[in-house]
Amino acid sequence: MTDQLKVLVTGAAGQIAYSLLYSIANGDVFGKNVSVSLILLDIEMMQEALGGVVLELQDCALPNLKKITATCNVQEAFTDIDYAVLVGAMPRRQGMERKDLLKANAKIFKEQGKALENYAKKSVKVLVVGNPANTNCLIAATCAPSISKENFTCLTRLDHNRAKAQIATRLEVATSAVRNVIIWGNHSSTQYPDVRHATVSVGDEAKPVPLVVKDDAWLNGDFITTVQKRGAAIIAARKLSSAMSAAKAICDHLRDWHFGTPKGEWTSMGIYSNGSNYGVPENLIYSMPVKIDENGYTIVDGLEIDDRSRVRMDATANELLEERNEAMKFLSQSD
Numbered sequence: 001m002t003d004q005l006k007v008l009v010t011g012a013a014g015q016i017a018y019s020l021l022y023s024i025a026n027g028d029v030f031g032k033n034v035s036v037s038l039i040l041l042d043i044e045m046m047q048e049a050l051g052g053v054v055l056e057l058q059d060c061a062l063p064n065l066k067k068i069t070a071t072c073n074v075q076e077a078f079t080d081i082d083y084a085v086l087v088g089a090m091p092r093r094q095g096m097e098r099k100d101l102l103k104a105n106a107k108i109f110k111e112q113g114k115a116l117e118n119y120a121k122k123s124v125k126v127l128v129v130g131n132p133a134n135t136n137c138l139i140a141a142t143c144a145p146s147i148s149k150e151n152f153t154c155l156t157r158l159d160h161n162r163a164k165a166q167i168a169t170r171l172e173v174a175t176s177a178v179r180n181v182i183i184w185g186n187h188s189s190t191q192y193p194d195v196r197h198a199t200v201s202v203g204d205e206a207k208p209v210p211l212v213v214k215d216d217a218w219l220n221g222d223f224i225t226t227v228q229k230r231g232a233a234i235i236a237a238r239k240l241s242s243a244m245s246a247a248k249a250i251c252d253h254l255r256d257w258h259f260g261t262p263k264g265e266w267t268s269m270g271i272y273s274n275g276s277n278y279g280v281p282e283n284l285i286y287s288m289p290v291k292i293d294e295n296g297y298t299i300v301d302g303l304e305i306d307d308r309s310r311v312r313m314d315a316t317a318n319e320l321l322e323e324r325n326e327a328m329k330f331l332s333q334s335d
């Protein structure tokens with residue numbers, strides 16, 4: 001494993017980045033034995049604020065942090081990077097619809113997909129966070145045809161963590177006792193949080209979550225809607241979208257992608273669908289359960305999908321197909 005990594009974070013002057021950068025720079029994500037060069041990209045207007053973030057990172061006096069580059073220059077930002085954490089995008093605020101975000105943010109991911117194609121290492125691993133994350137990720141992947149589609153992922157780990165926490169709270173157990181929840185589909189209110197295959201540790205035994213919860217009405221009702229609408233609930237309360245929990249989820253996603261998932265566990269990631277898993281259409285970024293080792297991720301196969309799940313999985317796929325249609329219109333427009 002390499003002992004030096006070049007990690008780009010976009011939207012670096014924004015609120016998620018403010019909660020994220022310390023953990024990356026401190027070695028909590030890529031390990032204490034790896035020195036990290038951080039490249040911080042934000043738009044020109046934010047360079048003064050970004051300069052302040054740099055001052056703070058310096059003042060943390062972190063031994064792992066080899067170099068910090070703050071820039072608004074896309075070529076400088078994407079050159080030779082190992083990881084691209086694409087956070088920079090407009091967040092939804094109260095009263096905004098998701099399609100407003102697609103209009104505003106698609107051009108960012110078109111430009112950054114091209115920059116990945118032209119300047120990044122071909123082995124670069126890309127995590128798209130900016131919303132609508134799945135479709136922005138598809139846009140970036142489409143604009144970087146020489147990079148393997150497997151290297152493009154979007155963040156659904158926040159939803160995964162939310163689902164895990166809801167079950168743990170309900171059962172009054174530690175979140176670490178709950179394993180193998182799944183988020184299927186879009187990082188949106190159509191996502192399908194699925195606990196039919198999840199387990200909870202009771203003493204030395206891992207028992208199926210539905211058997212321990214013993215409340216199918218809750219599992220098929222309020223549990224699902226709470227997870228689906230959690231982002232909107234946070235926006236309504238904070239008047240800002242989630243940041244601390246998003247940053248934590250980004251760290252979890254990157255750490256598992258870099259080091260692998262714990263034995264016997266899977267996680268949820270938005271990944272490229274080639275059309276051969278669980279009836280998910282080809283050429284979508286769709287969240288699925290994956291196990292990760294030194295060879296990369298593999299989709300957990302063979303899980304039984306019941307009729308109710310099929311309907312939910314198709315509904316979220318249909319939303320992604322609609323978003324893709326919109327996105328392709330942007331891609332066909334000249335710059």
Ligand SMILES: NC(=O)c1ccc[n+]([C@@H]2O[C@H](COP(=O)([O-])OP(=O)(O)OC[C@H]3O[C@@H](n4cnc5c(N)ncnc54)[C@H](O)[C@@H]3O)[C@@H](O)[C@H]2O)c1
Binds near residue numbers: 013
């Ligand atoms: N996938 C998820 O789970 C998840 C969770 C939370 C938030 N989000 C999304 O993450 C994004 C960022 O959220 P935030 O709260 O940090 O927003 P923010 O407004 O606080 O910060 C966004 C930053 O991106 C910068 N930016 C805009 N265009 C850019 C560009 N072309 N290149 C580089 N930087 C650019 C802005 O200047 C700003 O500093 C939003 O789209 C939000 O909806 C996703």
Ligand SMILES: O=C(O)CC[C@H](O)C(=O)O
Binds near residue numbers: 091092158231234241
């Ligand atoms: O815009 C939204 O509805 C969600 C914002 C963010 O992605 C979250 O999940 O907290």
